[in-house]
Amino acid sequence: MVTRDLEGWTIAFDLDGTLVESAPDLIGTLNRLLVLEGLPTRPVEAARHLVGHGAMALLKDGFREAGAEWDAARAPELLDAFIADYRLHLADHSHAFDGVAAALDALSARGAILCVATNKRTDLSVALIEALGLTRHFAAIVGPDAVSARKPDGAHIREAVTLAGGDPARAIMVGDSITDTAAALNAGVPCVMVSFGYTDRPAGELGGTCVIDAYGELAEAVTGITGRA
Structure with a gap:
């Protein structure tokens, strides 16, 4: 008993x-957004530390690590795009x-x-x-x-x-x-x-x-x- x-x-x-x-799918969404912005993608293992602080933090840090300046004015647009993509792929891997x-x-x-x-x-x-x-x-x-x-x-x-x-x-x-x-x-x-x-x-x-x-x-x-x- x-x-x-x-x-x-x-x-x-x-x-x-x-x-x-969940890093593979979160970084996968990040990478698809980076590609759309003409930025280099991030390997999952190199970007695992970006996960765990929320989607906005992942976006900000991910864009910065890809060499881009973070544009706060575009934050709502990018967050909406992130959420829409991630919702479709959250359990792929x-x-x-x-x-x-x-x-x-x-x-x-x-x-x-x-x-x-x-x-x-x-x-x-x-x-x-x-x-x-x-x-x-x-x-x-x-x-x-x-x-x-x-x-x-x-x-x-x-x-x-x-x-x-x-x-x-x-x-x-x-x-x-x-x-x-x-x-x-x-x-x-x-x-x-x-x-x-x-x-x-x-x-x-x-x-x-x-x-x-x-x-x-x-x-x-x-x-x-x-x-x-």
């Missing part, structure tokens, strides 16, 4: 780079990281509420998670448009947890970037970092509570955190 030792706890997950390897589904099932079996707190728009997040067959795991999928302030503001985590029916005082964040650790710190919750996400600094340097290298390690990490609470 599985012990329901996580009753009353909520675990919030970042999406891009934490639950899902994206996939859940190894062990995600099993880890989520195990946490739910122990009584945890699960939710997503991501800087990707809610509608796109819902569509991606649905396309990958992961929707059933989450009580809420919460992008920046559904909260009062986006990560790294701690309100994003607190409000996502509340929308999922959880208690922000008994929550854990799982993420891959400084945006996630900063949001967790601001929300006053511990943060489990994955080492395989989208950051140009080692995960162990980002200020999280602990680091895991695979989803098979998540259950033990969560147990360690809740056991100290």
Whole structure:
């Protein structure tokens, strides 16, 4: 029998780079826009660090790394073009990281509420998670448009947890970037970092509570955190 030792706890997950390897499709959309602008494309591996801060940040940084000056006046037009293209291709090559589904099932079996707190728009997040067959795991999928302030503001985590029916005082964040650790710190919750996400600094340097290298390690990490609470 599985012990329901996580009753009353909520675990919030970042999406891009934490639950899902989505860089190929995000960079694919960026590259199609760069081609239309007559700019050089970016290899996925060289541009993975651009992912995880929202579409506008990806556009700005992607254009700059391609050698173009960012034209703020064109930002709405370029963002609309990005969203339209990405919506058509969001699950062409994206996939859940190894062990995600099993880890989520195990946490739910122990009584945890699960939710997503991501800087990707809610509608796109819902569509991606649905396309990958992961929707059933989450009580809420919460992008920046559904909260009062986006990560790294701690309100994003607190409000996502509340929308999922959880208690922000008994929550854990799982993420891959400084945006996630900063949001967790601001929300006053511990943060489990994955080492395989989208950051140009080692995960162990980002200020999280602990680091895991695979989803098979998540259950033990969560147990360690809740056991100290």
